[in-house]
Amino acid sequence: MNALRKHVIQPIIDCWSLLVGLKITGKYFCQPLITVHYPRQVIDDENLSTYGGHVELIGMPKDPATPKCISCMMCVTNCPSNCLKVVKSKPPVTTPEQEQAWKEAEERGEKVTRPKGPKYPAKFMYDYTLCSLCGTCIDNCPANTLRFSNNIYWVATSRKEMHIDLLARLREKATDLSAPAPKTEAKPAAAEKEA
Numbered sequence: 001m002n003a004l005r006k007h008v009i010q011p012i013i014d015c016w017s018l019l020v021g022l023k024i025t026g027k028y029f030c031q032p033l034i035t036v037h038y039p040r041q042v043i044d045d046e047n048l049s050t051y052g053g054h055v056e057l058i059g060m061p062k063d064p065a066t067p068k069c070i071s072c073m074m075c076v077t078n079c080p081s082n083c084l085k086v087v088k089s090k091p092p093v094t095t096p097e098q099e100q101a102w103k104e105a106e107e108r109g110e111k112v113t114r115p116k117g118p119k120y121p122a123k124f125m126y127d128y129t130l131c132s133l134c135g136t137c138i139d140n141c142p143a144n145t146l147r148f149s150n151n152i153y154w155v156a157t158s159r160k161e162m163h164i165d166l167l168a169r170l171r172e173k174a175t176d177l178s179a180p181a182p183k184t185e186a187k188p189a190a191a192e193k194e195a
């Protein structure tokens with residue numbers, strides 16, 4: 001019985017397993033390529049939108065260079081990898097005359113409203129080397145001002161470059177969007193296949 005299993009049944013099972021594997025390989029071998037030949041080809045927008053790259057800030061609709069961030073620190077507190085650093089904006093500098101006028105007003109029992117700093121942060125640093133792309137910061141942001149970027153072509157040659165100033169990046173992106181699109185010979189892969 002053992003000899004039958006060893007010399008007949010087991011080889012049949014092994015061959016069947018091999019055939020199943022070859023069937024799957026053959027199926028994908030005959031399908032069109034889904035990779036692109038960069039830089040001759042680039043990823044089309046539809047596929048790019050599903051890519052989850054590093055975390056980035058979202059700007060205000062009317063002012064794309066300024067984030068919707070309200071410096072609440074929820075993302076910093078909830079990040080399990082401690083890779084975000086947010087510094088709140090300071091209130092504007094006041095003059096001694098202003099301070100004196102407010103003091104006198106308070107002494108008279110008047111309500112004084114001192115100028116406050118902007119809600120958006122003065123600094124927003126992100127260490128991509130530590131980020132696990134867990135999305136906790138994005139899920140916990142009450143202002144919906146964080147997202148994964150679709151920055152698929154971004155490369156860094158050192159760890160230092162992966163410490164990203166997200167405010168500077170937002171400003172750069174806003175400037176790029178307002179500038180005319182650069183001329184490029186690379187085509188989206190889908191367009192090239194259709195041509």
Ligand code: SF4
Nearest residue numbers: 079131132134135137
């Ligand atoms: S995606 Fe996760 S690890 Fe990365 S910054 Fe956000 S909370 Fe931190």
Ligand code: SF4
Nearest residue numbers: 069070072073075141
């Ligand atoms: S990005 Fe969102 S969670 Fe983080 S400080 Fe700004 S508003 Fe708060």
